Amino acid sequence: MKRRLEMNFSPDEVSCVSRRELFRICAENLLIDDVNKWMKFHQARNRTSHIYNETVAEEVFGAARQFLPYARDCLKQLEGRS
Secondary structure, eight states: OOOHHHHHOOOOHHTOOOHHHHHHEEEEEHHHHHHHHHHHHHHHHTTTOOOOOOHHHHHHHHHHHHHHHHHHHHHHHHHOOO
């Protein structure tokens, strides 16, 4: 998503923004429709960095399963704009 925004807008606008801001810009450009949901997916991803806990792993796995349709929708939007 970031690469697409950098290619179609000013790279300076997107290069130093927070993750939430990046998702907001993506939503404004109709690449995604739910900034908060994408933030939850991002936070779940970050939880796996250095944690070796089965409960956390199961929670992140659940979030990953929910992520798939959102990722497919985003990919469809990206492919439709190439």
